[in-house]
Amino acid sequence: MTDAPLLAGFDAGQTHxxxxxxxxxxxxxxxGEGSGVSHLAAPGGPERFQTALRSSLAAARRALPxxxxxxxxxxxxxxSGIEADSPVQAxxxxxxxxxxxxxxxxxxxxxxxxxxxxGAFAGGPGIVLISGTGCICVGRADDGRLHRCGGxxxxxxxxxxxxxxxxxxxxxxxxxxxxxxxxxxxxxxxxDALAVTSPQELKARVVDPGFGAAGFAALAPLVGxxxxxxxxxxxxxxxxxxxxxxxxxxxxxRALQLERPALCCVGGAIEHLPPLRTAFAGALTExxxxxxxxxxxxDACSGALALAGGLVSR
Numbered sequence: 001m002t003d004a005p006l007l008a009g010f011d012a013g014q015t016h017x018x019x020x021x022x023x024x025x026x027x028x029x030x031x032g033e034g035s036g037v038s039h040l041a042a043p044g045g046p047e048r049f050q051t052a053l054r055s056s057l058a059a060a061r062r063a064l065p066x067x068x069x070x071x072x073x074x075x076x077x078x079x080s081g082i083e084a085d086s087p088v089q090a091x092x093x094x095x096x097x098x099x100x101x102x103x104x105x106x107x108x109x110x111x112x113x114x115x116x117x118x119g120a121f122a123g124g125p126g127i128v129l130i131s132g133t134g135c136i137c138v139g140r141a142d143d144g145r146l147h148r149c150g151g152x153x154x155x156x157x158x159x160x161x162x163x164x165x166x167x168x169x170x171x172x173x174x175x176x177x178x179x180x181x182x183x184x185x186x187x188x189x190x191x192d193a194l195a196v197t198s199p200q201e202l203k204a205r206v207v208d209p210g211f212g213a214a215g216f217a218a219l220a221p222l223v224g225x226x227x228x229x230x231x232x233x234x235x236x237x238x239x240x241x242x243x244x245x246x247x248x249x250x251x252x253x254r255a256l257q258l259e260r261p262a263l264c265c266v267g268g269a270i271e272h273l274p275p276l277r278t279a280f281a282g283a284l285t286e287x288x289x290x291x292x293x294x295x296x297x298x299d300a301c302s303g304a305l306a307l308a309g310g311l312v313s314r
Contacts (some may be wrong), residue, residue: 006021008304009308010055011300024073030064033056080112113138114259115307117303120296129264131276133217134154161211170206172237175228178199182233224273
């Protein structure tokens with residue numbers, strides 16, 4: 001379809017990896033989806049990372065018959081857990097270059113919050129809040145300064161995420177079972193979802209190596225539904241997590257001295273849990289009344305492609 005060198009932008013998530021191909025002028029030509037990734041430091045992480053890149057690129061290439069492999073000029077990968085100037089980022093750079101058969105100078109592997117920011121504001125100032133399985137907030141000032149808050153791993157810093165909402169709901173269910181707080185239907189809903197009947201079984205279930213952040217996050221919609229049905233304890237869980245998200249945005253705005261920042265919110269938790277959105281909006285209005293919510297100009301793949309264009313123009 002084209003003889004122009006291709007740019008590849010990847011949004012590498014835990015469930016799937018998307019690859020979008022564009023020409024050097026930024027015109028999108030194709031998109032494909034492959035397998036998901038895990039943290040590079042996790043067992044099997046490097047293998048899953050390379051498989052995700054290769055499979056999603058292959059899926060995108062199938063929509064461009066006749067384009068040779070050497071047409072790929074540059075690629076940018078956005079993935080969670082990639083800290084700037086860290087050994088994990090260096091490993092990601094090496095793995096991506098190898099998987100995509102590119103020179104390391106033609107590849108950038110960075111945090112998905114950076115690609116989301118680049119896509120949302122096309123390189124301009126603003127703040128992106130991501131609240132999905134985990135959560136993170138990053139902003140850009142007019143002078144190009146960046147500041148990031150949150151996202152320091154689900155074991156330490158997940159307030160405002162689906163993972164924390166699910167875990168907080170389970171913690172609440174244990175307090176109900178112990179008699180530390182009043183019983184509500186939420187406990188039975190969560191325990192039925194996990195097929196457990198006692199605190200002992202619940203404890204064993206959540207410490208299973210296969211449970212992890214995704215296991216907790218999968219319970220967030222049940223907590224959200226309970227809050228919408230009027231469960232006061234579940235509603236308090238959503239209020240606390242909404243306030244935590246507002247705290248992230250406010251801290252970024254303060255660090256970058258943004259009085260009326262544009263704000264884009266993305267991610268499954270903030271998009272699909274109405275009580276979380278309501279709690280967040282209320283808390284943010286109190287903390288940062290000048291904020292201007294707006295939809296993103298583009299997504300994380302768009303941002304990755306924009307950054308890839310910078311690699312070939314250097």
